[in-house]
Amino acid sequence: MHSNAVTGVTSKIADFDLDNDQINLEPPGFAAYNSEPPPAPKLKSAGIVSLDITEQFVNAAKQLELGELVKDPHFTLFESVGALEIMDPKMDSGYLQAGETMEDDYDFSQLLLPEEIIGIIDQLLSHEMAWHMGHPLAQTIFTSLYIDRILDPCPISLEQTYFDKSESCEDEPLMHQVLRAYCLGLLKTCGYVNQRVKSEHYYEEEDFVTHTFHRSLLENIDHELIIELLEETIERSQGCIGLRLGFRASFLEIVEAADSRTSLEQVKTMWTDFQLLLPGLKSTTKLGKPAPTSFSAKIQRKLASTVPPRPIVQVSQEAAFDQLERLCRDGAVAVEVLKYYDSHSLMTFVSLFQARKPQPSVYIRTLLQHYIFGDMIMLGNMSIRQVLDDDLSTTVLPASQLLDRANDEVEFPNDPRFKMAERMELFRSRAAGSFLDILRTICQNRCRIRRTLCHTIADWDILQLDAEELDMQLREFTKETPVRDREISDEPIYSFSLSSWAYFYKLRQMEWIVQMGFELEVYQPDELATMYYYLQYLAKTRSRHLERIKGFNFRGFNAIRNKKTAGDASHDEYTKALTFVNFSTMEAAATYGLADSLSCLFTVLDRLSLIKPPPRPYSSDQMRYELRLKPFLLIGLPELIPFTDLTNAVSQPSESTLSLLKYAAEAAMAAKRGFEVLSKLSAQEAFCQGSHDSWIKNVKDCLKACIFTGISIATVKKAVEGMDKNGSKELKIRVEIPKTGKGYHDWWVVPKIIPVS
Amino acid sequence: MSSPSISNSSSAEPQSKEAALPPEVQYIQYSHTLEKQYLPSIRALISKDLSEPYSIYVYRFFLYQWGDLCFMALNPTTTPPSLLGVIISKLEPHNSALPSSPTPTTQRGYIAMLAVSAASRNHGIATALVQKTIEEMRDRGADEVVLETEEGNGGAMRLYERLGFLRSKKLSRYYLNGNSAYRLVLFLRGVEDMGRDGQV
Numbered sequence: 001m002h003s004n005a006v007t008g009v010t011s012k013i014a015d016f017d018l019d020n021d022q023i024n025l026e027p028p029g030f031a032a033y034n035s036e037p038p039p040a041p042k043l044k045s046a047g048i049v050s051l052d053i054t055e056q057f058v059n060a061a062k063q064l065e066l067g068e069l070v071k072d073p074h075f076t077l078f079e080s081v082g083a084l085e086i087m088d089p090k091m092d093s094g095y096l097q098a099g100e101t102m103e104d105d106y107d108f109s110q111l112l113l114p115e116e117i118i119g120i121i122d123q124l125l126s127h128e129m130a131w132h133m134g135h136p137l138a139q140t141i142f143t144s145l146y147i148d149r150i151l152d153p154c155p156i157s158l159e160q161t162y163f164d165k166s167e168s169c170e171d172e173p174l175m176h177q178v179l180r181a182y183c184l185g186l187l188k189t190c191g192y193v194n195q196r197v198k199s200e201h202y203y204e205e206e207d208f209v210t211h212t213f214h215r216s217l218l219e220n221i222d223h224e225l226i227i228e229l230l231e232e233t234i235e236r237s238q239g240c241i242g243l244r245l246g247f248r249a250s251f252l253e254i255v256e257a258a259d260s261r262t263s264l265e266q267v268k269t270m271w272t273d274f275q276l277l278l279p280g281l282k283s284t285t286k287l288g289k290p291a292p293t294s295f296s297a298k299i300q301r302k303l304a305s306t307v308p309p310r311p312i313v314q315v316s317q318e319a320a321f322d323q324l325e326r327l328c329r330d331g332a333v334a335v336e337v338l339k340y341y342d343s344h345s346l347m348t349f350v351s352l353f354q355a356r357k358p359q360p361s362v363y364i365r366t367l368l369q370h371y372i373f374g375d376m377i378m379l380g381n382m383s384i385r386q387v388l389d390d391d392l393s394t395t396v397l398p399a400s401q402l403l404d405r406a407n408d409e410v411e412f413p414n415d416p417r418f419k420m421a422e423r424m425e426l427f428r429s430r431a432a433g434s435f436l437d438i439l440r441t442i443c444q445n446r447c448r449i450r451r452t453l454c455h456t457i458a459d460w461d462i463l464q465l466d467a468e469e470l471d472m473q474l475r476e477f478t479k480e481t482p483v484r485d486r487e488i489s490d491e492p493i494y495s496f497s498l499s500s501w502a503y504f505y506k507l508r509q510m511e512w513i514v515q516m517g518f519e520l521e522v523y524q525p526d527e528l529a530t531m532y533y534y535l536q537y538l539a540k541t542r543s544r545h546l547e548r549i550k551g552f553n554f555r556g557f558n559a560i561r562n563k564k565t566a567g568d569a570s571h572d573e574y575t576k577a578l579t580f581v582n583f584s585t586m587e588a589a590a591t592y593g594l595a596d597s598l599s600c601l602f603t604v605l606d607r608l609s610l611i612k613p614p615p616r617p618y619s620s621d622q623m624r625y626e627l628r629l630k631p632f633l634l635i636g637l638p639e640l641i642p643f644t645d646l647t648n649a650v651s652q653p654s655e656s657t658l659s660l661l662k663y664a665a666e667a668a669m670a671a672k673r674g675f676e677v678l679s680k681l682s683a684q685e686a687f688c689q690g691s692h693d694s695w696i697k698n699v700k701d702c703l704k705a706c707i708f709t710g711i712s713i714a715t716v717k718k719a720v721e722g723m724d725k726n727g728s729k730e731l732k733i734r735v736e737i738p739k740t741g742k743g744y745h746d747w748w749v750v751p752k753i754i755p756v757s
Numbered sequence: 758m759s760s761p762s763i764s765n766s767s768s769a770e771p772q773s774k775e776a777a778l779p780p781e782v783q784y785i786q787y788s789h790t791l792e793k794q795y796l797p798s799i800r801a802l803i804s805k806d807l808s809e810p811y812s813i814y815v816y817r818f819f820l821y822q823w824g825d826l827c828f829m830a831l832n833p834t835t836t837p838p839s840l841l842g843v844i845i846s847k848l849e850p851h852n853s854a855l856p857s858s859p860t861p862t863t864q865r866g867y868i869a870m871l872a873v874s875a876a877s878r879n880h881g882i883a884t885a886l887v888q889k890t891i892e893e894m895r896d897r898g899a900d901e902v903v904l905e906t907e908e909g910n911g912g913a914m915r916l917y918e919r920l921g922f923l924r925s926k927k928l929s930r931y932y933l934n935g936n937s938a939y940r941l942v943l944f945l946r947g948v949e950d951m952g953r954d955g956q957v
Contacts, residue, residue: 067792069821077847080818081811090810134930206930447929447937454926458857520927522939524918618891619921623944627923633859633948 084306093301093308104296106145109164112175114241118288120146121182121244122317123295125281128186129320132193132327132361135313136209138303141190143295143312147183152302156220158184158229178241181233184218184226185248191217192255193363200366200443207445208362213303223256240284247281250274258331261371261380267335275328282321323361330360334368340379341689343391344580346372348687351442352694357741359446369443373436384432391435395504396497396549398556398577399570401478416477423477427470427498434463438505450516453509454631460506461635467498474498483555495552500545503637504584507542510638511535511591513631519746525737526613527628528749529602533650534629534641536595541638543588550581583686586678593671594706594748600664601713603650604657605751608720610735621647661717668709675703698745705748715753732756779834782841782882784889787820787827795829796820798840803872808933816845819869823847826866828889830873830882842873844886848894850952862952866894866902871913884916891920891943900951905931905938917941 064070084091096102112120124147127140141147146163155161161184163176172180194217198210218226230249234242254270257263300309315323330353337349353360353368360368372379378387389403397403407421434456441452474480475494482492514535517523523531557574605611616624625643626633632640641649652660678686679699688695719733736752743750787795796816804810820827823846830842851865868890873882894902905928906913914924922941931938 616921
């Protein structure tokens with residue numbers, strides 16, 4: 001069952017203000033022993049008169065047949081999934097098995113051995129990491145009886161956190177103090193993490209469970225007091241216990257400091273230093289003695305939840321340390337996003353960071369969002385306008401008067417500069433959200449990236465049209481002189497800079513939608529030829545579009561090159577924009593080369609029946625085409641390739657198999673050369689400043705995919721030629737399609753050709 | 758998420774070649790009068806693969822409203838005929854959350870549950886149940902049929918893909934056990950014709 005429904009309902013029920021005394025006074029499972037219905041709960045709501053309708057209800061219910069359903073139209077599947085059956089042990093949270101007690105009977109005054117303390121602490125660390133992985137607190141950290149003891153009732157001072165309520169500072173046994181200090185540090189750490197996740201864009205339950213079941217994560221207790229307690233306890237401890245307390249203090253300090261957007265180096269060092277503590281911890285877990293009786297699934301009955309206790313989540317120590325190590329590594333990298341170079345490098349940084357395998361955990365992903373967008377200030381010190389203008393300048397508007405800040409100062413409404421400022425502001429207000437959403441979207445989990453792009457792509461189509469309108473208005477004020485080129489058109493050709501920019505990003509996102517489909521294994525093997533064809537179509541369209549942008553940038557550049565007055569700044573801006581356009585063109589060329597090659601190769605494999613389509617009696621090619629291209633059906637530009645054209649373009653019936661293979665080999669070779677050139681670019685030239693290493697690795701993985709494609713093509717060619725030569729009807733090869741993560745690059749599904757004897 | 762979902766067909770596909778089936782499996786359409794006789798075994802069969810059971814209301818939600826989209830596979834050689842497999846679905850107008858969707862409103866069939874008893878698998882019972890459902894939905898004007906299935910459930914995925922379904926999206930950590938799912942979709946009409954003459 002999908003879990004969202006139950007928790008949703010749970011929290012609704014928990015908020016319902018009923019008279020508690022009346023409900024909870026009854027012994028558990030009363031219905032089984034008591035034929036008299038309990039008195040109706042008293043609703044405490046002003047202006048409402050309550051009336052007991054039990055009798056009428058029972059009488060009405062008797063008129064119904066068993067299984068008959070009476071519902072209003074608003075009672076949906078969601079509601080029915082949230083319904084519970086009383087006295088079903090898997091649904092009724094109050095149902096007790098014979099001899100089972102409602103609560104645990106645990107002696108908090110019992111003394112604990114140091115090895116038991118280590119056992120409990122290490123178990124808590126596993127639970128903490130399980131929570132980071134996406135499990136609810138109720139099935140992880142909150143299953144600890146010691147944690148429950150601290151949180152219930154909600155403490156507002158350290159004095160209220162003793163396990164043995166008769167204890168005080170003076171007589172608390174050292175081991176109790178150790179555990180208490182650790183637990184307080186742990187809860188406070190979780191408090192910061194939870195707060196961070198909740199403040200950003202994430203998907204509850206799908207990514208992470210921030211639900212605290214109406215418990216406080218020590219929001220009322222001062223950070224410093226907990227750190228002091230930890231430090232004081234560290235002084236009294238030694239060996240692996242001291243190590244664990246130190247670890248906890250560092251973890252707490254990091255999550256508190258990590259939010260800062262002004263101390264990049266410090267935060268980075270904190271993560272790397274923190275990571276150095278892990279091996280010591282890891283190597284001493286074996287000294288711990290598990291204390292399973294100090295954890296209980298039953299505590300869930302005390303939490304604000306209507307579902308019966310679910311099993312305690314078990315995450316191995318090894319998996320927990322893996323998660324924690326990645327957290328440190330990713331945390332140290334994420335903070336580097338604060339070093340801003342240019343908008344394109346920023347985009348590259350985020351997309352490569354999010355493509356790390358496994359994907360960085362939710363906490364780190366939300367930290368990254370906070371670094372980028374926190375308080376609507378980009379990277380802690382830039383306005384959204386700065387980043388957007390920077391992007392426009394390095395793509396379509398280098399050294400443009402449209403981006404001149406001095407325009408804002410002009411107060412005379414008839415001045416063209418006033419009009420430019422006004423129109424540009426209109427554009428920014430329209431485009432900034434969509435632009436930032438690209439960044440925000442690539443911060444989500446991999447499935448959501450594709451789903452969200454499929455939804456938002458239509459907005460970009462409209463944005464492009466809106467921008468076109470503004471482009472036409474603006475050229476009145478900029479006095480743009482059009483290009484006249486009879487070879488292209490009889491009409492004057494204008495730059496349409498803003499809509500060009502929108503089109504560029506629309507194409508990029510359409511490419512990503514197709515590419516993410518490969519990564520997420522959305523396509524069946526016999527769809528690959530078509531999907532790679534579509535990818536090459538989109539990349540080729542981008543490349544042509546960039547040619548157009550390049551033409552206008554060159555024209556502007558030539559115009560100022562000879563003027564001394566223009567100054568160095570505009571010269572640099574033109575160079576930068578030309579470099580970017582050049583780079584993106586090369587990248588598009590490598591992409592369409594390899595996509596073209598793979599499309600042909602898959603077409604050949606289809607022809608040779610090495611990939612067999614399923615029978616699909618209820619579907620047609622045309623309907624599957626519409627389903628597959630649904631996100632693009634209503635996109636105006638680039639035009640959707642019509643079904644028959646696409647089918648012909650992919651299957652290429654007039655080409656022989658060998659000539660298809662020849663073409664595929666050439667395209668792979670060209671792509672290989674393209675990726676090789678890309679791999680030699682500097683960080684500035686490739687607009688990957690701040691993530692050059694990951695970028696190079698990514699390009700090299702594409703390069704490997706290219707080489708491997710060439711090998712597969714050659715193997716198929718040999719087999720086909722062999723068949724022709726021997727007049728045999730048997731191809732002595734078979735095909736394996738690698739699973740995602742098993743090939744060289746998840747966006748390049750290269751079929752493995754295996755000879756069979 | 759617009760509506761909560763129900764885990765699908767974790768037991769649809771064969772795992773073992775077991776005891777021979779009766780020569781003829783009997784497929785019957787559910788109706789409310791059969792509730793007393795079959796609902797307990799339907800629940801038992803479906804719950805087997807669920808970590809947490811559905812309440813009776815979930816079954817009634819579907820069966821009371823769309824009983825004719827529920828089919829049972831029965832063994833006629835036992836008395837009373839025992840349940841070998843079952844499929845439960847619904848069919849409703851679906852409004853796209855996106856104003857710009859190419860299919861703003863469709864008659865959407867949704868296969869909610871499919872189960873076949875372990876001993877009867879690998880005999881095409883699940884496929885037959887899905888086919889009967891698709892045909893019934895088509896007769897009642899469905900534009901599309903959708904469902905979710907666990908990403909690791911290769912058997913179910915193959916079953917649906919053989920019939921013509923495509924994966925339209927992947928849903929991260931969709932199930933309570935943390936596993937992801939694929940949304941599988943089958944268009945029964947062209948986009949142009951969708952939402953035109955669907956019966957409600």
